[in-house]
Amino acid sequence: MTTPITITANDILAQAEALRPQLQSGFRDEIVKSMYSEAERITRRAVHATGEKKWDLDQRIDRLVTSPITGLPIMLLILAAVFWVTIVGANYPSQIIATALFWIEDQAASLFTAIGLPWWVTGFIWHGVYRGLAWVIAVMLPPMAIFFPVFTILEDLGYLPRVAFNLDWLFKKAGAHGKQALTMAMGFGCNAAGVIATRVIDSPRERLIAILTNNFVPCNGRFPTLIMLATVFVAASFSPIFSSFVAAGAVLLVVLIGVFFTFLMSWILSKTILKGEASAFTLELPPYRRPNISRILYTSLIDRTIFVLWRAIKTAAPAGAVIWILGNIIVNGSSLAAITANFLNPFGVLLGLDGTILLAYIIAIPANEIVVPTMLMVYSGVGMMTDITGFSELRNLLIGGHGWTMLTAANLMLFSLLHNPCGTTIMTIYKETKSKKWAALSVVITLGTAFLVTFITATIARLAGWV
Amino acid sequence: MIQIKTSGCDTCPANVHLEQMGLKIENFDRIIALAGNPNTGKSTLFNSLTGLKQHTGNWPGKTVSRAEGGYEFQNIKYKLVDLPGTYSLLSASQDEEVARNFILFGQPDCTIVVTDATALERNLNLALQVMEITDKVVIAVNLMDEARRKGLEVDTRSLARDLGVPAIPISARSGEGIQTLLTTIAEVIEGTIKTEPLRVIGTVQYQNSVNTLSEQINRLHPGIPNPRWLAIRLLDGDARVQQALLSGELAELAGNQRRAEVQFSKQMSVQGRQ
Numbered sequence: 001m002t003t004p005i006t007i008t009a010n011d012i013l014a015q016a017e018a019l020r021p022q023l024q025s026g027f028r029d030e031i032v033k034s035m036y037s038e039a040e041r042i043t044r045r046a047v048h049a050t051g052e053k054k055w056d057l058d059q060r061i062d063r064l065v066t067s068p069i070t071g072l073p074i075m076l077l078i079l080a081a082v083f084w085v086t087i088v089g090a091n092y093p094s095q096i097i098a099t100a101l102f103w104i105e106d107q108a109a110s111l112f113t114a115i116g117l118p119w120w121v122t123g124f125i126w127h128g129v130y131r132g133l134a135w136v137i138a139v140m141l142p143p144m145a146i147f148f149p150v151f152t153i154l155e156d157l158g159y160l161p162r163v164a165f166n167l168d169w170l171f172k173k174a175g176a177h178g179k180q181a182l183t184m185a186m187g188f189g190c191n192a193a194g195v196i197a198t199r200v201i202d203s204p205r206e207r208l209i210a211i212l213t214n215n216f217v218p219c220n221g222r223f224p225t226l227i228m229l230a231t232v233f234v235a236a237s238f239s240p241i242f243s244s245f246v247a248a249g250a251v252l253l254v255v256l257i258g259v260f261f262t263f264l265m266s267w268i269l270s271k272t273i274l275k276g277e278a279s280a281f282t283l284e285l286p287p288y289r290r291p292n293i294s295r296i297l298y299t300s301l302i303d304r305t306i307f308v309l310w311r312a313i314k315t316a317a318p319a320g321a322v323i324w325i326l327g328n329i330i331v332n333g334s335s336l337a338a339i340t341a342n343f344l345n346p347f348g349v350l351l352g353l354d355g356t357i358l359l360a361y362i363i364a365i366p367a368n369e370i371v372v373p374t375m376l377m378v379y380s381g382v383g384m385m386t387d388i389t390g391f392s393e394l395r396n397l398l399i400g401g402h403g404w405t406m407l408t409a410a411n412l413m414l415f416s417l418l419h420n421p422c423g424t425t426i427m428t429i430y431k432e433t434k435s436k437k438w439a440a441l442s443v444v445i446t447l448g449t450a451f452l453v454t455f456i457t458a459t460i461a462r463l464a465g466w467v
Numbered sequence: 468m469i470q471i472k473t474s475g476c477d478t479c480p481a482n483v484h485l486e487q488m489g490l491k492i493e494n495f496d497r498i499i500a501l502a503g504n505p506n507t508g509k510s511t512l513f514n515s516l517t518g519l520k521q522h523t524g525n526w527p528g529k530t531v532s533r534a535e536g537g538y539e540f541q542n543i544k545y546k547l548v549d550l551p552g553t554y555s556l557l558s559a560s561q562d563e564e565v566a567r568n569f570i571l572f573g574q575p576d577c578t579i580v581v582t583d584a585t586a587l588e589r590n591l592n593l594a595l596q597v598m599e600i601t602d603k604v605v606i607a608v609n610l611m612d613e614a615r616r617k618g619l620e621v622d623t624r625s626l627a628r629d630l631g632v633p634a635i636p637i638s639a640r641s642g643e644g645i646q647t648l649l650t651t652i653a654e655v656i657e658g659t660i661k662t663e664p665l666r667v668i669g670t671v672q673y674q675n676s677v678n679t680l681s682e683q684i685n686r687l688h689p690g691i692p693n694p695r696w697l698a699i700r701l702l703d704g705d706a707r708v709q710q711a712l713l714s715g716e717l718a719e720l721a722g723n724q725r726r727a728e729v730q731f732s733k734q735m736s737v738q739g740r741q
Binding site for chain 1: 505506551557562584585587588589591592594595596613617618619620621622623625626629630640665667669670672673676679680683684686687698701702704709712713715
């Protein structure tokens with residue numbers, strides 16, 4: 001063989017092609033095989049059982065939590081327990097924070113008026129920007145400060161791969177990858193993080209399915225909303241003894257609906273634009289490890305809670321400002337907020353919601369986990385000037401003053417569960433897929449589902465005469 | 468702050484200083500890659516060395532992209548790159564490519580392969596593959612505490628002898644063996660410890676083919692790291708490596724990897740979570 005003076009990449013490839021037939025077929029398999037036997041030989045020499053092995057607790061637990069019979073019920077029980085702990089633990093702190101923060105608003109506003117500042121300065125700062133912050137902190141902080149550490153403990157224990165194991169057959173039926181259970185679980189923390197976590201899925205088709213459906217599990221920004229609605233509306237109709245259990249059950253139900261839509265949408269995608277079979281994979285069940293409490297508190301409180309809350313605060317302050325302005329610019333005797341809400345109302349009613357909720361949704365588009373706090377600002381800002389000092393007054397205001405029904409609360413929970421991903425998540429989807437098409441599709445799919453589902457439930461409820 | 472348990476050599480005055488540098492990785496002297504199977508405690512080791520709070524979790528695949536941090540040991544500044552956990556370096560999945568590209572083109576001064584003492588056989592498969600790519604390897608046999616609890620005794624001397632690279636027993640969570648690990652890394656980089664990684668020899672034909680090809684690759688891209696490994700991949704018909712060779716990506720990656728890495732890591736640290 002002559003050697004050319006200069007060499008190109010093509011020459012090298014050609015050379016590789018030429019050399020390959022000279023080797024035994026499957027030479028690489030041979031090499032990989034000899035690596036494996038080498039690893040086995042070395043391990044046999046280095047590792048010895050000391051014979052002190054006691055019965056294996058890990059295996060016994062696994063037999064229970066991954067059994068086809070008890071696996072799923074245990075999973076649901078754990079999930080329900082997490083929600084219950086969060087709801088019970090967050091209820092009073094939320095009310096206390098709300099009372100305290102609104103007391104400050106009143107005092108500060110009086111002070112501003114007393115020193116003779118114009119009404120619109122007081123209004124804009126205290127009834128606008130500040131009230132936005134107050135609602136977000138009161139509604140979001142306590143549930144997050146409880147849910148995040150509890151969830152992180154489960155993650156550290158090693159429970160998540162067991163969840164993936166239990167759900168694998170369902171994902172397979174939906175034509176999706178079993179590891180999607182892991183990325184779905186990460187979505188409970190943050191959907192953007194869930195989207196990034198899909199990198200563990202090798203197949204591009206299944207990875208896209210996991211990305212497009214990740215938003216159907218409520219992230220931590222949306223949990224507090226669901227918890228508040230479940231506590232204030234659903235549970236309040238029951239006796240106080242059961243109310244926390246009812247609230248936890250309601251949140252669990254909403255989450256299960258989200259999981260159901262994850263499967264349904266995965267199935268639809270894998271039968272239409274992302275056709276294909278589910279690929280096989282091995283899933284390692286890691287040993288259970290004792291969680292490191294100080295690290296858990298750090299990651300969950302500093303990294304996650306403060307991070308999510310800060311993000312919410314940054315968007316809530318401008319949202320509060322916009323709402324105050326809309327509520328105080330009067331055209332032909334009614335405020336801009338009222339005019340817009342009235343305009344949106346027919347569409348809102350069609351979905352079992354109302355115009356104010358849709359207005360709040362539009363204002364909160366940059367970070368739609370603050371839809372409910374925004375909505376509360378709109379109601380308390382433009383409606384009757386009620387002093388809201390607790391969640392029971394809030395309930396009375398919404399039902400008495402704004403005609404809310406159980407349908408409104410239920411559909412708002414569904415809407416908050418299903419609507420489009422937040423701005424950060426959409427950007428993350430774009431970065432991960434490098435495609436505007438998929439990013440746009442993630443919005444279309446979720447928003448379409450949200451509109452369709454709320455429309456159907458509203459129509460059914462009305463036809464059945466429930467509302 | 469972590470508690471470093473001292474024992475034996477660890478108490479030697481020359482070895483006791485570890486300074487966690489967090490994200491201060493601008494002027495590093497050495498660059499260390501951290502590879503290993505998923506869920507072997509790479510991120511835990513990374514955190515205890517750098518003092519960072521990279522999110523760890525007990526499930527395989529937690530670290531899907533790289534994280535970087537720094538530490539200073541015996542007056543030398545090290546940049547530590549935490550790679551995604553993988554079972555092998557041969558497939559085309561994104562995490563395996565991130566890991567293998569870095570070991571291949573990032574030119575780390577030393578690669579630590581973190582292995583799980585309770586599942587050593589499976590872990591060694593990756594270690595052997597890393598040793599195919601680079602000589603400068605230290606095996607950290609992690610989770611020694613868990614192995615003891617399970618009644619397993621791991622003879623790291625036998626391991627080191629068979630593999631031809633140092634094998635250090637550690638427990639990243641308690642800090643056991645960290646000092647010895649750091650000293651060993653320093654010595655491997657300095658050349659005080661000579662490594663002779665165990666490699667698959669194969670037939671004479673195979674050896675000749677690999678030599679012919681790697682010599683040509685070296686002529687096309689002089690100074691490219693690991694031509695031998697590239698030659699093996701090309702002989703195997705690895706489409707990704709073929710494509711990288713044709714598009715010039717290979718040369719570019721070899722040239723730019725370090726700088727690109729630093730920019731990427733800053734972005735990661737700002738986002739700070741995965």
